[in-house]
Amino acid sequence: AQKVTQAQTEISVVEKEDVTLDCVYETRDTTYYLFWYKQPPSGELVFLIRRNSFDEQNEISGRYSWNFQKSTSSFNFTITASQVVDSAVYFCALRGGRGETSGSRLTFGEGTQLTVNP
Amino acid sequence: NAGVTQTPKFRVLKTGQSMTLLCAQDMNHEYMYWYRQDPGMGLRLIHYSVGEGTTAKGEVPDGYNVSRLKKQNFLLGLESAAPSQTSVYFCASSTRRLAGGLTGELFFGEGSRLTVL
Numbered sequence: 001a002q003k004v005t006q007a008q009t010e011i012s013v014v015e016k017e018d019v020t021l022d023c024v025y026e027t028r029d030t031t032y033y034l035f036w037y038k039q040p041p042s043g044e045l046v047f048l049i050r051r052n053s054f055d056e057q058n059e060i061s062g063r064y065s066w067n068f069q070k071s072t073s074s075f076n077f078t079i080t081a082s083q084v085v086d087s088a089v090y091f092c093a094l095r096g097g098r099g100e101t102s103g104s105r106l107t108f109g110e111g112t113q114l115t116v117n118p
Numbered sequence: 119n120a121g122v123t124q125t126p127k128f129r130v131l132k133t134g135q136s137m138t139l140l141c142a143q144d145m146n147h148e149y150m151y152w153y154r155q156d157p158g159m160g161l162r163l164i165h166y167s168v169g170e171g172t173t174a175k176g177e178v179p180d181g182y183n184v185s186r187l188k189k190q191n192f193l194l195g196l197e198s199a200a201p202s203q204t205s206v207y208f209c210a211s212s213t214r215r216l217a218g219g220l221t222g223e224l225f226f227g228e229g230s231r232l233t234v235l
Contacts, residue, residue: 045226110160
């Protein structure tokens with residue numbers, strides 16, 4: 001069985017602060033994929049990143065960075081110099097896979113509500 | 119550039135009524151999903167399909183039925199709606215393969231808000 005835990009239900013920061021959203025996962029698959037999605041107040045779900053289990057290189061995209069640590073089963077997401085527009089619910093998700101074929105099910109965490117105050 | 123389209127966007131039902139949510143995708147994706155989103159519970163998988171004519175149960179399938187008669191469509195039915203089914207429903211689709219630059223992400227519809235009185 002797969003499980004994704006986002007222990008932080010809500011986080012509130014002041015603009016320009018750095019903030020890290022935690023994600024811990026459980027899976028028996030040896031190959032798997034981790035995702036982060038953003039859900040702004042408008043309600044749509046926006047894909048942010050996918051990370052393969054066999055690639056532990058961290059990734060940076062502008063103000064966003066992701067820290068994947070297989071040893072602790074964590075895939076944390078950091079926003080540097082947060083902005084009001086970053087206010088949203090952020091979901092971490094996990095999907096099994098075999099080679100070039102993805103597993104069919106994507107398991108989501110409960111989400112973290114991030115509020116960035118001006 | 120339609121992507122994933124859900125209809126209707128909003129619906130109010132009385133307890134015991136039935137309805138069908140329609141999801142259509144134009145990306146030729148093999149996999150399709152129905153999730154429900156409730157406050158504090160993230161997205162929970164109701165049913166999913168790995169191909170035309172096949173469906174499978176997710177985490178919370180009770181009270182729902184699905185059908186995938188065509189590859190591009192995935193229908194979610196409520197035969198006898200209950201207040202506990204008040205939720206926002208999301209349809210999603212994705213590719214099976216992850217090669218060739220494909221990320222395996224799920225593409226989501228805009229959501230359907232259902233209220234059962």
